[in-house]
Amino acid sequence: MASYRAPLRDMRFVLYELMNGESLASLPGYEEFTRDLIDPILEEAAKVCEQVLHPLNRSGDEEGCTLENGEVRTPKGFREAYTTFREGGWTAIACDPTYGGQGLPKSVNVLVEEMICAANLSFGMYPGLSHGAYVSVHGHGDDALKDLYLPKLVDGTWAGTMCLTEPHCGTDLGLLRTKAQPRGDGSYSLTGTKIFISAGEHDLTENIVHLVLARLPDAPKGIKGISLFLVPKFIPNPDGSLGARNGVSCGAIEHKMGIKASATCVMNFDDAQGWLVGEPHKGMRAMFAMMNTERLSVGIQGLGLAEASYQGAVTYARERLQGRALTGAKHPDKPADPLLVHPDVRRMLLIQRATNEGCRALAAWTAHQLDLQNHHPDPAVRQEAEDFVALMTPIVKALMTDLGFEATNLGVQVFGGHGYIREHGMEQYVRDCRIAQIYEGTNGIQALDLVGRKLAANAGRSLRRFFHPVSAFLEAKGEDEAMAELVQPLAKAFVRLQQATAQVARAGLANPDEAGAAATDYLRLFGLVALGYLWARMAEVALAHEGDDPDGFYRAKVATARFYMDKILPQTGALFSSLMAGAGSVMGFEEEAF
């Protein structure tokens, strides 16, 4: 199996050199997060991911989860790994210190998340879902709920889930049917069936806290009649010890394409006792707070898997001797040259590299803005950051999972037939990554969110949070000769994005189907321009290190930026043409003719 090493050098680059991570400590609440605290955290995270989680990735995929008498057994080694993970404090890093968390900046946490996803995405699902539940309760629960549940979710002795989907509704939650009846004691009785519940049942923790969307008896129809409830597997006593088993059970687990070691459960709620989280009928709002952080995390899943795939592919391309360089043998002493001499193999590896490092920078930028949104003393700065994060969330989710899927497939392709064999683990990255394009809102839904909500939000104010820095950068660098080969293609792509934005806004206003048909092209165009901007900025940082670059790290940055501009950014032209062609051929096709 391909091994995984956390790309700490590049992580430190985006954190400290691109995003000025050392300034984090100047934000209220982050005072202690200086570099000498952050660096050891990253190194420890790398260790646990490389040594504890990654060795279970392949075996977890082979074994999968099993359901017997309503109990789910995770694959061999997962329980022990979870204990190590929990005892190491990793469930607590991104949580509020009030409840035992470590309050790690998001800028650092995204890096840890990437390592976990790269090492073992299935494993990462369990603490990931717990964190989603934590966010919902922390953001919307009352003090009693918070005091009782949060310390356990934070220290990882209890896990959590998000129960949204039902058999007849996924994207369209307005259709959901699960019912909540008041029990007269301030709690509710929930009845209904939820599907696709990740970590719905498992053997990693003593209790599982379900966050469940359901309808109260007086609920308005549709999306405005949904409330959020907390339903524990075991009802805790006031002291936190476990009380009675609640009426919630796992009816089945799904057999899936990938993330096989993550239990995806059908959950039956049968007169289960639950507590309201937030206000009645305002469940979607509470859920969206959670969903936005989750969407960033899902984007990072794509990146993590793509990074793991890249590492495997590079190792193979160095070791596998096959064929000779087109320009003549490079290693005449060996029976053949390594794959790495072949231009088409390099092309694949460089696509992986350029999209991975670009996405890492994009995640870092978004996380940095999240830190500003949550911790900056100036409300104007907080607002700007919030606008930026809202705008970029669908892009991070969809772009990074689409590019991640493409990258994991390139990793298989570099391996040839050996990539298709399960043994090497390369095809697992593809299967595991595929779900990330679907869950937490399909990538098509992300695109609609971008064109339908985010573009128009606050009269385009959000949009300016991206457009302004790019414009300013292009202006500042217009005369910079060393940067010209990067700035010129970026400027061209940026014009396309500006024109496409105007077109989508104008045409979409007249006919929403125009925006709908353009959405996916537009999101990718936007995302590729964002990566282009980040590549230009990374190259700018790297160019300042000429002559001070013993291991060639900065030279490689500039070279990858060049590759991105040459070989990937041109896609924006095709996306622009497709988008400008409008919705006619999409909507004009007769329904019966499909």
Add this chain to the structure above:
Amino acid sequence: MASYRAPLRDMRFVLYELMNGESLASLPGYEEFTRDLIDPILEEAAKVCEQVLHPLNRSGDEEGCTLENGEVRTPKGFREAYTTFREGGWTAIACDPTYGGQGLPKSVNVLVEEMICAANLSFGMYPGLSHGAYVSVHGHGDDALKDLYLPKLVDGTWAGTMCLTEPHCGTDLGLLRTKAQPRGDGSYSLTGTKIFISAGEHDLTENIVHLVLARLPDAPKGIKGISLFLVPKFIPNPDGSLGARNGVSCGAIEHKMGIKASATCVMNFDDAQGWLVGEPHKGMRAMFAMMNTERLSVGIQGLGLAEASYQGAVTYARERLQGRALTGAKHPDKPADPLLVHPDVRRMLLIQRATNEGCRALAAWTAHQLDLQNHHPDPAVRQEAEDFVALMTPIVKALMTDLGFEATNLGVQVFGGHGYIREHGMEQYVRDCRIAQIYEGTNGIQALDLVGRKLAANAGRSLRRFFHPVSAFLEAKGEDEAMAELVQPLAKAFVRLQQATAQVARAGLANPDEAGAAATDYLRLFGLVALGYLWARMAEVALAHEGDDPDGFYRAKVATARFYMDKILPQTGALFSSLMAGAGSVMGFEEEAF
């Protein structure tokens, strides 16, 4: 599980209306293949694929093959299905009547192949490999070998394999080590290990005939020292009855991402008796004859799976109610509108449709030329057809499997979370399709074949077999107003292809790495232009049926052509830019920096 219906209407369209299939009967040897013979063959093939093969597709994937004491058991039902298939004469359709075959034109056979791949690719591998062995023996074996083996391969009582790959060499067969020693009786003793041998061992037939690449003792090094041998599992007596077990055995079967019901074997040859096929040291030539037909077949695998995926996705998009049309509820009486109202869902379905029907036309065109190559009385026509087929083979293989993989993934995406669940069969199409981009020469190798061999072949004569008809068509349609919306984008893309061709030829001559780095972009650019040309031609045929189109078939053709030009062909612009940027950023990246 999604059901599959053979797309007979569209198959007849490409065969008779686009490619003038009724003229086949004017070719010597094809006299009997008039429409009233062909149509029932297609209908019977559809029946066996829909009713016998497709019902075993999902169960075959779940169960896979098992190896016990050197014997491979295929999944439940495969033996019975194979008997039905064989008794129906389906193993014989594309074979020489001299040996019991039915001599079906390739133009018809590709359609049957598509149905088999769509219905059950794993099953199709067994007769598919047998046919590869048949082609090799038929083309290069002496009369004794042909008389003894071909009737059994044709009637399907024996199966065949192609044994090329070894653990240390796949693409680079020059490295292979399997040895063949003369035994003094005209036969040879083979010793060595082959891997990735599809259908290497199974329980469908009483005997298996391995076609094996090996080295004779006096063989020159590398690719010019490889000979082809026939090694049967049981050595037949002169009357065709089975004699002694030969020294060939299955050491292991691979656990793979997909095509799990197809046994992929490690085959050990231990003093196995074999017979030379063709001349000593000329094995690669014999193998390439087989490989070229196989490459077309692999392209068709991509198409078949993509068609099956499209059908599943359309059915789901009609049935699944989720959300409301962006322009207001289309079915206010129902709890939600069907997915089909959503522009982004339509976009995905139309990409599938446009690439599938385009690829079907491309396969039909190539098959038609193969029929001319093999049966036309005029040697000049035969030569032209041969040039065309040689040129298009790598494009058919790589383009159709790449587009097929993209299409099967879109099928999953239309299903959302339900697509990721094994139950619906949509994710299986993705896993099964993934291998088609790899085997019979990875798609990167196809691209190198195109730019390295086919472009330059015969001073560009092959190239003109494609360029001339496209030029002529564009010229003829330049003033046709009804066609303008299709012809104009095609003309633009064709100019890109011409310029890219000149660039690849020129730069590649100076530096082979330039051609190597451009190869994948170039192949796709070429392929998309080819589909664009075929879409314009299909629309031309369809437009002639205005007012004579009761079920809207022709209207849908024109509408799909429009979609192709609007939304897919623009990719040629991005490919052109990437290609014109040259190899600098690919080859300039330092080896150590990966």
